[in-house]
Amino acid sequence: MEIKRGHTDTEPKSPDMLNIAQDILRDTERLIEYLTLNRLQLPTHNIDSVDRPDTDEYHSFHARLVTNLESLQYLVQGPKTTMRTMLCLGEDLAALQVAFQLDFFSQVPLSGGISVASLALKVGLDEDRVCRFMRLLATHRIFIEKELGYFSHTPSSIIFQNDEDLKCTGQYILDEMYKAATESASCVQATPHQSDSKNSPFATRHGVPLFQYYEQNPVHAKRFAKAMAGWTKLDRKIDIKGGFPWSRLRGTVLDVGGGSGHVSMTLAKEFPQLRFIVQDLLPQMLAAGEGDDTPGSEMKRVSFMQHNFFEPQPVKDVSAVLVRQITHNWTDGEVVSIFKALVPTMENSKPGTPLLINDTVMPEPGKIPMHVERELRTLDMLMFVCLGAKQRTQLEFESLLQEADRRFSIQGYIYTTAPPTPPPAPLPASIPSDIRLMLRATARMAFTTADEIPTLSLLYKLKKIDPSPLGPLNDAMAVHNGQIGIIRGDITTLAVGAIVNAANKSLLGGGGVDGAIHRAAGPELVLECQTLGGCDTGCSKITDPYKLPCQKVIHTVGPVYNLLYRKRCEAALRGCYHSALQLAVQNELKTIAFSAISTGIYGYPSPAAARIACSAVKDFLDGEDGKKLDKVIFVTYEEKDANAYSQILPRFFPPSSDTPSEPENPTEEQILEAEATANQLPSVPKTDPADSEHAQKKQKQENTD
CATH class of the missing domain: 3.40.220.10 (Leucine Aminopeptidase, subunit E, domain 1)
Incomplete structure (x- = not known):
């Protein structure tokens, strides 16, 4: 019997340019065949082009194609041109920062185009610089100059006009975060052996830690809440709803650090037998959820509570505890405190009540395609920039849980390569009889061992x-x-x-x-x-x-x-x-x-x-x-x-x-x-x-x- 062992290639097996090009052609043909057989629209550069389908089959083609395309591009460009491109990314982002700050996206009409003169008048800037910004963005397929001096939308630019949440995400990243990132070297030189929210590039740039900044700036805090919702739309969705058997639960789910409650609202709509308590420290986040005017009975089953999750939990007798996209915002000691603070709830709930930790588990180097690993490590750097925090490996999670309480029993991991959301904004430092923990990157039912x-x-x-x-x-x-x-x-x-x-x-x-x-x-x-x-x-x-x-x-x-x-x-x-x-x-x-x-x-x-x-x-x-x-x-x-x-x-x-x-x-x-x-x-x-x-x-x- 033939036995073949496989692995996930992070680079093409052969650096031969012709072989890589042939692989690209083969995978492109397979991708087109898949889209055609499933009656899906082929992607184009036209404004009405649909986004890529969110299926495992499509993402398998996508992973191979991007790996080979990046490798071929590197071989064609060479190391010097590649590094020059990377060194100039700041100038590209500068043009994009201006476009978000002055809202070029809303000023360009949905259909047709707009002249540079008209756009300059609308945004209150001189024509020369407006034209230069737009032409640089157009080289990234953000807007297009179909006629000299006239710009129209592309698929990449139109999304920021049609979706307010996505626009807030872009503004947030290129305002607070981009400015903070430029202080990274200064920050680590000032505190070479300490990294936390007070000793982070964000605090270096803005004068206060991230959470305190949003307390002091309610307008930016409101934008932040929308930015979090927008961030989840930028990449592949993580199936919280389908990954765990919520239908088997009865009673109340505690959503710790749940922000504006968009995840609990989604689950409440799908599972009418469940009630949800959404906790967050920032009143602005809770107000955004309470002010949601979406019709439906699910809103009656979602309540909001202000709580510092570093302090012992007051909520008792729940069916599950959900800690979603939180741990990557905090240092190791702070994560241990969060887990310890959950203990009173776990002790006062039925034995076997699951603690569901939904966060990214960092891979070992070279174990997944390079572009996917880069996305995750970029998010790891984002955690460093804004909070002096980090993403964690499996062993690091296990160590922190055991340090918090040895009664935590890890039931298993389900890995996801989809990037997590940036940090939600609750505030500082703040949970067993029998504690059974299901730690997973996407929630899923507990594993069963052979024994x-x-x-x-x-x-x-x-x-x-x-x-x-x-x-x-x-x-x-x-x-x-x-x-x-x-x-x-x-x-x-x-x-x-x-x-x-x-x-x-x-x-x-x-x-x-x-x-x-x-x-x-x-x-x-x-x-x-x-x-x-x-x-x-x-x-x-x-x-x-x-x-x-x-x-x-x-x-x-x-x-x-x-x-x-x-x-x-x-x-x-x-x-x-x-x-x-x-x-x-x-x-x-x-x-x-x-x-x-x-x-x-x-x-x-x-x-x-x-x-x-x-x-x-x-x-x-x-x-x-x-x-x-x-x-x-x-x-x-x-x-x-x-x-x-x-x-x-x-x-x-x-x-x-x-x-x-x-x-x-x-x-x-x-x-x-x-x-x-x-x-x-x-x-x-x-x-x-x-x-x-x-x-x-x-x-x-x-x-x-």
């Missing part, structure tokens, strides 16, 4: 699975019953050695579980899969997991069921399980979780598929390589698959009176925990992961033999 998934031995003991009335097909083997696990739920949340994806031949994503895995892993998975050259039916290939909690993803291509070719389909499906198990052993993975291969849109009858799966796994476990696996897990999602496995498993793995894999005398706590886990098995969503009809038809067509 938490019940074995057949345990399920027989708890009478959750009964022996088959048809009798066993094999002799009972306690060791095998201790190696087999079964759970009904979302395979993308399993923190195991490998999860097995029911892929199509292209390996580029499709419907059902395939689409769910690709969405959860992020666009980097598609990039690696593009290097594997597809996969034949009945075979498997392995990749890294990216944003998934497992160690590896094994992609196997099941057969499309055809009764006329039943024997061929059986052999192919058996090959899927055997090849995946081989890959797991060859990669020294101890646990592997199978989705129900081919039982979705490929039409394989669930009982027949479960029979082949159990038979193939049993044969493998009987061999020498079977001893190298600790647990093989069957993961079902739909009821028909769950029913099939509950009937078929006892025939291939019948109960045994000898159960050495389980504790001989389990404690009451172990029994209760095991029963609780087993009782959760049927509690899953009743709908399949949403995928387009087109993707499902395409997947089925690609895999028809």
Whole structure:
């Protein structure tokens, strides 16, 4: 079996200019094909051109193209021209600063154009400098001079006329932040070993720390609130709504440092069973939320409270605590204080109440495409400039949480490459019985480890699975019953050695579980899969997991069921399980979780598929390589698959009176925990992961033999 390992390229594999150009042409053709097949408009330079689609597929093409385009541009320009361009960025931003300060964007009409003379008269500036500013901006495709002395909007300029929030974002960045950034060298020279809000470039430039500045400048504070809303529109959206199972919660969600409450309002609209308390220190931020005149019952379920989140929380008995885009605004000691101040709320809420930390986790250098890493490190510098603070790595988060309180239990991470918002503006320094923390870059349901998934031995003991009335097909083997696990739920949340994806031949994503895995892993998975050259039916290939909690993803291509070719389909499906198990052993993975291969849109009858799966796994476990696996897990999602496995498993793995894999005398706590886990098995969503009809038809067509 061929095994290929992939990674995310931060630079093209070959510096050869022709090879890079050919890659650019190939990926451009694929991108156009994707847009055409999905009936999406191709981007143009025209003012009515639509923005890029916010899909994983598009972002995978985008990442490869930008990586190659930047590399080719560097090779063509050379280091000196590249550095000259970077050194002159200040002059480019100077022109943009004037355009925002004098609001060129609103003065240029939506349709048609405006003469330099008319624009100069409207903004109160001489014609010569107006023309020079506009012509420099036009070289960045911000405005266009279609006729000598007449300027019109472009897609990049029109957004600042149509969206007040985005305009405020531009004004905020090029006013307070741009001015502060010019003081960076002076700041670090003055305080070479200390970095905080009082010793930041912002404080050096403006005389006071950022939060105090906005207290003293209410007009700028009001603009800041709009700028925060605008910032979220500048890059890919982070799916707070879809990333965590909010529908399972009942009661009140505490939104700590929630600013004007736009996130809570969005969640309240989608989840009517929830109430929200939005806390912030600045009255201007709270007033912006309370003054929202958006119609709808959700506003009645969102309340606002002024609170300093460095001080002990007064709110008790909540269903969840959300700390969104806050930690990057503060020094390490201050973040520890924020976490400590949450403890009273956690202690006075139900055990297991989640603390959801939504922030960016910084990557290791060179692990993601260079332009994406640059975006994140630019945001890290923004935190330094405005607050003397920083973005953090996974290890840094873990250390701060443990320092705050050792009862914090990290449930897992979901990574995002989308940049966070700039700092919200609350003010200074200010939260366990059982504290369970879900720390993630985008909120998502807690992960399940292999040890938490019940074995057949345990399920027989708890009478959750009964022996088959048809009798066993094999002799009972306690060791095998201790190696087999079964759970009904979302395979993308399993923190195991490998999860097995029911892929199509292209390996580029499709419907059902395939689409769910690709969405959860992020666009980097598609990039690696593009290097594997597809996969034949009945075979498997392995990749890294990216944003998934497992160690590896094994992609196997099941057969499309055809009764006329039943024997061929059986052999192919058996090959899927055997090849995946081989890959797991060859990669020294101890646990592997199978989705129900081919039982979705490929039409394989669930009982027949479960029979082949159990038979193939049993044969493998009987061999020498079977001893190298600790647990093989069957993961079902739909009821028909769950029913099939509950009937078929006892025939291939019948109960045994000898159960050495389980504790001989389990404690009451172990029994209760095991029963609780087993009782959760049927509690899953009743709908399949949403995928387009087109993707499902395409997947089925690609895999028809």
